[in-house]
Amino acid sequence: MTRSITDAGGSLVVRRAVARDTKRLTRLVRGARAYEGPYASMVAGYRVGPDYIEAHRVFVAADRQDGQVLGFYALVLAPPELDLLFVADRAQGRGVGRLLVAHMESEARAAGIDRVRVVSHPPAEGFYRSVGAVRVGTASATPPAVVWDRPELEFRIALGGGH
Template sequence: MTSSITALGSGGGGAVRVRRATARDAKRLTRLVRTSRAYEAPYASMVAGYRVGPDYIEAHRVFVAVGADDLVLGFYALTLVPPELDLMFVADAAQGLGIGRLLVAHMKDEARAAGLTSVRVVSHPPAEGFYRSTGAVRTGTAAADPPAVMWDRPELEFPIG
């Protein structure tokens, strides 16, 4: 499934499309994760050695939002068993352009097509408001899991209708 919008905000104006990620996207997706400003300061350790490998891309439903010249603006990964939004990142320069909302809408369409009734999200704490604004409902808290994750995280669920 491919979706597209016209990018919003300053510097926008070009068509943005969502396509299935390929193994060739692995390095760009890894770079997007590791350089995300959302994971600075106390959260930096969480993504310091993180890798989105070709094997991960081929094993899961990974979709990428791209702009002009196939520039990666964001991506998400949906797992079906269990149903979970495993990863979602928007490039720092693309924040506020509607890319995150496009990716969530696309994820919901993919989940619906797969017959899912809900999708779980264990959120990065600063991203909870975004997920709630796109229809996710808080269901609990995922406890810290040192040394990988040193903080509690909001647990949410997207109802898929």
């Protein structure tokens, strides 16, 4: 069962991604300022396709008023991993990422998952740690796609309704 949650102000809603979201999600990934400069090669040809949305639990945070997509995440269940989490540059600092992480934890809990791995973009490590992820190691570079080491973190999910 998929839960829909809103932020405290009620201006955002998290909903399941659908095939018509794919172009918007792809633009979010490719246009992220965090992937400029040396990180640009990582997302240059990246595409979020309908097959990906169908295969994984992909959710978007959208503005309740106009439906504009402000961020999204993808939770892979086996093995449990937060594969993608992107927030539009213009929406950063507004709680969108925190809302998406809270939703991801709720989805993981409902699926009986007690740990979710994250291989983080290096500049995003601080965000993940600020929302409860714990550093557990380092994922080595995998050239030619990724030529830098990345922080490996883990969300520890309290099962049984606790947080």
